Amino acid sequence: MLVNATNMLLKARDGHYGVGQFNINNLEWTKSILLTAQEMNSPVILGVSEGAGKYMAGFKVVAAMVRAMDESLGITVPVALHLDHGTYEGAKACIEAGFTSIMFDGSHYPIDENIAKTTELVALAHDHGLSIEAEVGAGEVADPAECARITALGIDFLAAGIGNIHGKYPANWKGLDFDALDKIHQATNNIPLVLHGGTGIPDEMVRKAISLGVSKINVNTECQLSFAAATREYIEAGKDQQGKGYDPRKLLAPGAEAIKATVREKIELFGSANKA
Ligand code: 13P
Numbered sequence: 001m002l003v004n005a006t007n008m009l010l011k012a013r014d015g016h017y018g019v020g021q022f023n024i025n026n027l028e029w030t031k032s033i034l035l036t037a038q039e040m041n042s043p044v045i046l047g048v049s050e051g052a053g054k055y056m057a058g059f060k061v062v063a064a065m066v067r068a069m070d071e072s073l074g075i076t077v078p079v080a081l082h083l084d085h086g087t088y089e090g091a092k093a094c095i096e097a098g099f100t101s102i103m104f105d106g107s108h109y110p111i112d113e114n115i116a117k118t119t120e121l122v123a124l125a126h127d128h129g130l131s132i133e134a135e136v137g138a139g140e141v142a143d144p145a146e147c148a149r150i151t152a153l154g155i156d157f158l159a160a161g162i163g164n165i166h167g168k169y170p171a172n173w174k175g176l177d178f179d180a181l182d183k184i185h186q187a188t189n190n191i192p193l194v195l196h197g198g199t200g201i202p203d204e205m206v207r208k209a210i211s212l213g214v215s216k217i218n219v220n221t222e223c224q225l226s227f228a229a230a231t232r233e234y235i236e237a238g239k240d241q242q243g244k245g246y247d248p249r250k251l252l253a254p255g256a257e258a259i260k261a262t263v264r265e266k267i268e269l270f271g272s273a274n275k276a
Contacts, residue, residue: 002070004078004131005101005216006156008043009167009192012215017271018206020198021045022063022263023084023220025052028252029227030069037077040264041103042272044077045101046217047084048094059090059097060081067098077276080131084218091121101131103159107138111146115153122154133194133216137161144187157192157216160184162209164197167221175206178212185213192216199225203269210270219266223259230258 005019012019022045024030037044046066050173053059066081081212083094083147091102104121106114118134134155136146142160151158162184163177176195185193192215198206199221206217234254239245 001068001076001078002100003078003080004129004156005045005082005133006131008045008078008080009157009215011130011275012043012272013190013192013213015271015275016044017275018195018209018210018215018217019043019045019272020263020266020270021082021084021216021218022223023049023052023218023267024066025048025224026056027065027069028256029223029259030066031073032256034069034073035262036081036260036263036267037276038075040267040273042267042270042274043079043275043276044267045080045082045216047082047220048088048099049084049220050090051217053083053090053094059094059099063094063098082131082133085135086221088117092124093231094275095124095128095130099130101133102131103135103174105135105138105159107135107159107161111136111149115149118150118155119153126154131156133157133159134139135159139165141177142184144180147184148189150189151188151191155191157194158184159194159196160189162189162195164201166197168200169200170199176201176209176264179210179272180207180210181214194218198222198266206269211257217266217270219262222266223262225257226258226262230254 080101085105089106194216195214198217198219
């Protein structure tokens, strides 16, 4: 069931668990994530970066595919189709295309410009029934005062840097800055907070972040790594050369199963199973 992400994240905040945003790249990714969320009776957010949108031939294609798949697989858990790290233009295009949620990432602009653009997109998103995420503090620890200013615009959830990064964490990573998270949480009126860069954060840190106000956790790289490892194993075992093992439905099956396993693990960790 396609919905915006507002209610699922308010419920997560009040219930002290997190909802996973899993990024999609194609039909297999989408199907694996939807089926796993349904199997676990969990709400889920499908994240689409602008690059992935382009790869799938445009946001309209993505919206049509996700809506049709949601219907034909009989998915009853809440599913939000969300633009990940959107530009101003990309956010507008996704509102048009039928997404149910957008992120406008103006974190690289000076704060006043981020606020001006976010203000405009909040009105547009809400007019169309979409939820909207904003970001401050790109790649750095966010300033609680800036977080408070952007929250006051009426956004639905906030991404604020606390030492998290996308992709694999370097060996000398210091971990999440929980003091900063606490200060941001205090300054932002209990808005659901978003933790980007969910790949490779130790489970204990994820649990602690949820206890301090994080309600949405984004995972992308980890599904890519599990898909790639399972596909490599299949090919290295020569299975693509046995019988009709080269059939894409067979060739991509181990990767699709691996994504399901990763999503299952994350849903368990975030605590959103049986919260649909
Ligand atoms: P990872 O790729 O590190 O999991 O981060 C995903 C993300 O934050 C998407 O916005």
